[in-house]
Amino acid sequence: MRGDGDTPALLELDGVGKSFGGVAAVADLSFAVPTGSVMGLMGPNGAGKTTVINLITGLLGFDRGHIRFDGAEIGGAAAHRIAARGIARTYQNVRLFSGMTALEQVLAGGFLRRGTSLIASFLGTPASRAARARSLAEARHLLDRVRLAHRADVLAETLSYGEQRRIEIARALGAHPRLLLLDEPTAGMNAAESAAIGGLVHELRDAGLTVLMVEHNVRLVTDFCDHVAVMSFGRKLTEGTPAACLAHPEVQAAYFGRSGDAERIRALR
Ligand SMILES: Nc1ncnc2c1ncn2[C@@H]1O[C@H](COP(=O)(O)OP(=O)(O)O)[C@@H](O)[C@H]1O
Numbered sequence: 001m002r003g004d005g006d007t008p009a010l011l012e013l014d015g016v017g018k019s020f021g022g023v024a025a026v027a028d029l030s031f032a033v034p035t036g037s038v039m040g041l042m043g044p045n046g047a048g049k050t051t052v053i054n055l056i057t058g059l060l061g062f063d064r065g066h067i068r069f070d071g072a073e074i075g076g077a078a079a080h081r082i083a084a085r086g087i088a089r090t091y092q093n094v095r096l097f098s099g100m101t102a103l104e105q106v107l108a109g110g111f112l113r114r115g116t117s118l119i120a121s122f123l124g125t126p127a128s129r130a131a132r133a134r135s136l137a138e139a140r141h142l143l144d145r146v147r148l149a150h151r152a153d154v155l156a157e158t159l160s161y162g163e164q165r166r167i168e169i170a171r172a173l174g175a176h177p178r179l180l181l182l183d184e185p186t187a188g189m190n191a192a193e194s195a196a197i198g199g200l201v202h203e204l205r206d207a208g209l210t211v212l213m214v215e216h217n218v219r220l221v222t223d224f225c226d227h228v229a230v231m232s233f234g235r236k237l238t239e240g241t242p243a244a245c246l247a248h249p250e251v252q253a254a255y256f257g258r259s260g261d262a263e264r265i266r267a268l269r
């Protein structure tokens, strides 16, 4: 297990609260993501998991509490500043541009980050041609990292759902993050595709990245997460090792309908 014991936290949420029109989507939420670990964020639909990711990335402001990244407060900062500090994400619903190849999807992510360089690249100056060559090489390297180098020139919408999700991860990695937030990265995938995502997440962790992933797949959580926090109705229900969290009676009730249904949860593992 990584990131336990005295490992400093890369990300810390401290008493974070967010309400929408009087309804608390996140309430008094505190947890820490140890540097160099894979942390799972579980909880039933509507528990507030995506909202947590939106709060961390500055897509939404929050009402109370603190969010610290590498020891510095990032609560209230603009999304682009938080991204520049080294936090990247993928979305629960795949967000790719239609009519673009896999390679172009990853390139477009880089151009969006670099602002005007897309226009400059069409002007064809030597400097812009060199910059474009560097961008292309980096995009190919990113596709290779997510095992999609052989699909570089395929239109993204013709790729499998699992491949599309991996393109999103490649695009997020192009921002050179230290913390990667994945919102249900295996939703809609079969067992083999899901396990491949788990393997990729471990490779990224072993290369120095810290990962927080929203995940429902019990097998993926037990096999690939070092640490888990479980949310219910905006609050933290429990936190700890995957085995300890999944053994929690309220987690079993939330996920499997009946509390104390130990037989079924054992079978799933
Ligand atoms: N932008 C928003 N405006 C209003 N309500 C929202 C918004 N985003 C999320 N919510 C509400 O907050 C709660 C938590 O949603 P969400 O974070 O998407 O849960 P999860 O990702 O765990 O399924 C839900 O009740 C949802 O309807």
Ligand SMILES: [Mg+2]
Pocket: 049, 050, 051, 092
């Ligand atoms: Mg969600």
